[in-house]
Amino acid sequence: xxxxxxxxxxxxxxxxxxxxxxxxxxxxxxxxxxxxxxxxxxxxxxxxxxxxxxxxxxxxxxxxxxxxxxxxxxxxxxxxxxxxxxxxxxxxxxxxxxxxxxxxxxxxxxxxxxxxxxxxxxxxxxxxxxxxxxxxxxxxxxxxxxxxxxxxxxxxxxxxxxxxxxxxxxxxxxxxxxxxxxxxxxxxxxxxxxxxxxxxxxxxxxxxxxxxxxxxxxxxxxxxxxxxxxxxxxxxxxxxxxxxxxxxxxxxxxxxxxxxxxxxxxxxxxxxxxxxxxxxxxxxxxxxxxxxxxxxxxxxxxxxxxxxxxxxxxxxxxxxxxxxxxxxxxxxxxxxxxxxxxxxxxxxxxxxxxxxxxxxxxxxxxxxxxxxxxxxxxxxxxxxxxxxxxxxxxxxxxxxxxxxxxxxxxxxxxxxxxxxxxxxxxxxxxxxxxxxxxxxxxxxxxxxxxxxxxxxxxxxxxxxxxxxxxxxxxxxxxxxxxxxxxxxxxxxxxxxxxxxx
Numbered sequence: 001x002x003x004x005x006x007x008x009x010x011x012x013x014x015x016x017x018x019x020x021x022x023x024x025x026x027x028x029x030x031x032x033x034x035x036x037x038x039x040x041x042x043x044x045x046x047x048x049x050x051x052x053x054x055x056x057x058x059x060x061x062x063x064x065x066x067x068x069x070x071x072x073x074x075x076x077x078x079x080x081x082x083x084x085x086x087x088x089x090x091x092x093x094x095x096x097x098x099x100x101x102x103x104x105x106x107x108x109x110x111x112x113x114x115x116x117x118x119x120x121x122x123x124x125x126x127x128x129x130x131x132x133x134x135x136x137x138x139x140x141x142x143x144x145x146x147x148x149x150x151x152x153x154x155x156x157x158x159x160x161x162x163x164x165x166x167x168x169x170x171x172x173x174x175x176x177x178x179x180x181x182x183x184x185x186x187x188x189x190x191x192x193x194x195x196x197x198x199x200x201x202x203x204x205x206x207x208x209x210x211x212x213x214x215x216x217x218x219x220x221x222x223x224x225x226x227x228x229x230x231x232x233x234x235x236x237x238x239x240x241x242x243x244x245x246x247x248x249x250x251x252x253x254x255x256x257x258x259x260x261x262x263x264x265x266x267x268x269x270x271x272x273x274x275x276x277x278x279x280x281x282x283x284x285x286x287x288x289x290x291x292x293x294x295x296x297x298x299x300x301x302x303x304x305x306x307x308x309x310x311x312x313x314x315x316x317x318x319x320x321x322x323x324x325x326x327x328x329x330x331x332x333x334x335x336x337x338x339x340x341x342x343x344x345x346x347x348x349x350x351x352x353x354x355x356x357x358x359x360x361x362x363x364x365x366x367x368x369x370x371x372x373x374x375x376x377x378x379x380x381x382x383x384x385x386x387x388x389x390x391x392x393x394x395x396x397x398x399x400x401x402x403x404x405x406x407x408x409x410x411x412x413x414x415x416x417x418x419x420x421x422x423x424x425x426x427x428x429x430x431x432x433x434x435x436x437x438x439x440x441x442x443x444x445x446x447x448x449x450x451x452x453x454x455x456x457x458x459x460x461x462x463x464x465x466x467x468x469x470x471x472x473x474x475x476x477x478x479x480x481x482x483x484x485x486x487x488x489x490x491x492x493x494x495x496x497x498x499x500x501x
Contacts, residue, residue, distance in 0.1 A: 190430035218273035255297035259355035454483035
């Protein structure tokens with residue numbers, strides 16, 4: 001169960017990218033990036049068709065597959081067709097008014113959208129960028145490409161599968177040093193707190209679509225610029241959650257946001273209209289979900305998002321711009337004051353670079369998860385720990401030897417999923433200290449709100465031992481000991497032993 005998250009961060013310079021060593025006539029794949037971004041995983045690569053050999057009546061279907069040790073996930077297909085096949089399928093599609101090909105899941109119980117259907121064209125480079133909800137088992141994965149060739153009337157001809165090679169170093173996603181199991185100089189003890197049970201396990205996931213609209217418009221045009229890919233992100237998010245038999249979707253809210261140029265009232269109305277447009281788009285397409293589940297919200301002008309973007313952006317008069325955002329309440333006056341700074345140049349800069357990132361529609365899928373038995377919880381810890389309550393995670397931990405890697409990792413995982421809960425943070429800090437990772441422990445202890453407990457003082461005392469701050473360690477441990485912590489009494493002896501070495 002102990003895992004280190006590996007993300008494949010790839011050099012985007014083509015000269016440094018790994019190409020397939022493929023037989024003559026096959027497609028070439030240029031991998032660019034496979035990375036976790038928030039709650040989503042994003043894969044980016046390009047398909048080079050310049051060496052592909054294809055008869056006019058044939059088609060080839062390429063299916064990228066993300067695979068972990070026990071789970072795998074099929075990504076949208078890319079279908080390349082010869083000219084005769086392409087025309088025949090287009091005629092059949094026009095007559096039936098339905099797509100000629102769908103991608104079925106392994107169980108055959110649902111359909112996913114095809115990423116692209118492309119007429120074969122030599123020297124064509126097809127960009128492939130797909131985002132999908134992150135799951136725990138995706139911490140360390142391989143990527144393969146299944147190739148299926150079919151002839152006239154979809155008669156199967158061949159099928160092969162090969163691994164996509166990312167010839168670059170694999171790096172950890174956080175600056176936290178890797179855990180060092182058990183510092184031989186100190187053997188600390190901790191009390192792990194029993195969490196409260198959740199009466200109802202409410203969860204949510206958010207996806208963001210950066211849709212391109214006509215100037216001032218709210219009509220969704222799927223084929224316009226990058227809209228297909230943005231809509232596909234939301235479709236996959238909703239489909240993955242709604243198809244999980246362990247959850248019940250309560251509502252799906254589309255919330256529109258606008259950049260703050262122009263009238264705030266117009267932007268308020270525009271953001272609402274765009275949210276309604278996306279709601280209507282998915283109501284029509286996801287007919288398996290009741291229409292009343294879909295709702296809309298109004299984000300209006302996204303000034304909060306602009307502040308976040310400005311924090312990592314270089315522009316003249318940035319402090320003055322932030323002061324205006326924080327102090328001027330009238331939104332239209334706020335915009336005008338920013339326009340007047342520096343002869344308008346800072347405004348023109350952020351309008352060009354930052355405002356496009358504020359024009360979006362967020363999709364928040366709210367759902368509830370059922371309760372799990374201990375054995376079910378152990379399985380879901382590996383594929384979607386978010387569905388478990390903190391108490392269910394605690395029960396899973398009790399099936400492992402106290403102090404073992406698996407035991408500690410459950411509590412560290414709970415700390416990630418319940419970042420605002422004192423019990424989760426204290427238990428995660430204790431587990432990190434047991435793992436010999438004071439840096440990670442300190443991050444969890446910083447989140448604790450109620451710092452007057454014996455458990456907090458005991459953890460802080462052990463942290464100070466690791467940091468060599470023995471006087472402060474003693475103060476914390478005496479405080480915990482006085483409050484009745486037997487673990488602190490043991491740790492005071494460890495401190496004395498450490499001092500005498």
